[in-house]
Amino acid sequence: MPDNSVDALVTDPPAGIAFMGKDWDKDKGGRKEWINWMESVMRECHRVLKPGAHGLVWALPRTSHWTAMALEWAGFEIRDTVAHLFGQGFPKSLDVGKAIDRAAGLDRPVIGQKKSGIANLNEKDRHTIGASSAVTVDVTSAASAASAASAAWAGWGTALKPAIEIWWLVQKPLSESSVVENVLKWGTGALNIDAARIPAEARKSKGMSKTGVSYSNQEWDGDYFTDTRGRWPSNLVLDEVGAAALGEPARFFYCPKISSGERNAGLEDMPEKSSGERVNRKEGSAGMNSPRAGAGRTSASANHHPTVKPQKLMAYLCRLITPPGGRVLDCFMGSGSTGIAALKEGFEFVGVEKDPEYFRIAQARIASAGASSAVPQAPESPPHDVRSAAELDIAR
Numbered sequence: 001m002p003d004n005s006v007d008a009l010v011t012d013p014p015a016g017i018a019f020m021g022k023d024w025d026k027d028k029g030g031r032k033e034w035i036n037w038m039e040s041v042m043r044e045c046h047r048v049l050k051p052g053a054h055g056l057v058w059a060l061p062r063t064s065h066w067t068a069m070a071l072e073w074a075g076f077e078i079r080d081t082v083a084h085l086f087g088q089g090f091p092k093s094l095d096v097g098k099a100i101d102r103a104a105g106l107d108r109p110v111i112g113q114k115k116s117g118i119a120n121l122n123e124k125d126r127h128t129i130g131a132s133s134a135v136t137v138d139v140t141s142a143a144s145a146a147s148a149a150s151a152a153w154a155g156w157g158t159a160l161k162p163a164i165e166i167w168w169l170v171q172k173p174l175s176e177s178s179v180v181e182n183v184l185k186w187g188t189g190a191l192n193i194d195a196a197r198i199p200a201e202a203r204k205s206k207g208m209s210k211t212g213v214s215y216s217n218q219e220w221d222g223d224y225f226t227d228t229r230g231r232w233p234s235n236l237v238l239d240e241v242g243a244a245a246l247g248e249p250a251r252f253f254y255c256p257k258i259s260s261g262e263r264n265a266g267l268e269d270m271p272e273k274s275s276g277e278r279v280n281r282k283e284g285s286a287g288m289n290s291p292r293a294g295a296g297r298t299s300a301s302a303n304h305h306p307t308v309k310p311q312k313l314m315a316y317l318c319r320l321i322t323p324p325g326g327r328v329l330d331c332f333m334g335s336g337s338t339g340i341a342a343l344k345e346g347f348e349f350v351g352v353e354k355d356p357e358y359f360r361i362a363q364a365r366i367a368s369a370g371a372s373s374a375v376p377q378a379p380e381s382p383p384h385d386v387r388s389a390a391e392l393d394i395a396r
Contacts, residue, residue, distance in 0.1 A: 007326030009055030051175035052189030336362025
């Protein structure tokens with residue numbers, strides 16, 4: 001791709017934690033190796049972005065500092081983070097007290113049974129609350145601990161419930177001496193605040209004087225400014241649970257989690273993968289619903305990508321940083337949600353995905369969504385270097 005040819009970067013890269021055992025999410029050998037790899041990808045993104053262009057790059061809190069270091073070393077400036085607060089995360093924790101008894105070969109007395117959302121009955125001590133399939137589990141209590149050491153560690157675990165993901169807001173440095181000069185030359189360098197405002201009822205506020213002076217898009221009636229534009233976009237995004245927990249969802253962008261219908265739209269003619277295939281485990285095995293393998297994925301799905309993002313969220317992120325008619329790059333396209341969103345918003349889109357299965361899924365989803373009359377196609381002879389990928393470049 002030519003230098004300085006892209007207006008915005010919106011991408012959801014790997015996190016380096018081997019999520020669900022996927023090879024593409026492994027750490028490449030360690031912290032240093034992973035950062036060096038991500039830097040090499042982001043350096044290419046930096047090259048093709050126009051001066052002043054912004055990017056939004058997803059990261060998991062646990063390794064978000066890896067992502068940030070790679071972005072900075074690639075030449076980007078870190079401008080902010082956008083936090084996505086959600087309620088459907090699964091805690092992946094070890095019950096330390098129970099594990100002490102098990103390590104000693106001791107069985108706790110069972111005091112009853114209950115229905116629970118623990119995803120994997122067979123793992124017993126390491127479990128996930130809130131999985132999609134309930135099971136009947138034995139109930140024990142601290143009082144029924146089989147050893148004094150176990151009783152002393154009752155109620156202790158090893159992890160918190162995940163409820164936040166991060167999008168790093170980055171910017172390629174300006175080539176000109178000011179934002180004004182840069183936006184006039186390249187069309188990049190600023191955020192589209194009004195396009196990303198949060199809808200709200202008209203609000204009135206006292207003005208500084210009664211001279212008739214008003215801010216942009218605010219009318220002065222002699223006593224008050226009336227603002228109908230909506231609230232300024234913030235660095236917080238909420239799902240339905242996060243909105244309820246915070247209590248003032250109208251102040252923030254709201255996006256529910258992705259539905260099964262949206263995930264699989266356009267894939268009616270594609271084969272489904274069973275729950276076991278989705279988590280790379282033998283069907284019915286003890287590890288099939290392991291929290292470490294991606295608990296809760298207990299149903300078959302044609303779109304078997306493990307981290308599909310809602311199109312509403314991706315459209316919002318694209319609107320915030322992309323100039324009208326601009327070109328959006330997603331260098332980790334996955335199953336195509338960013339492409340669908342970008343094209344529906346009237347942007348051009350370039351997607352890169354090295355996994356042939358994910359590429360075919362993205363191809364079908366984008367075509368079915370009617371985002372463009374052009375259907376993405378893989379090149380006849382994909383390159384085989386570090387950037388080997390099925391690339392697509394779709395005009396509006």
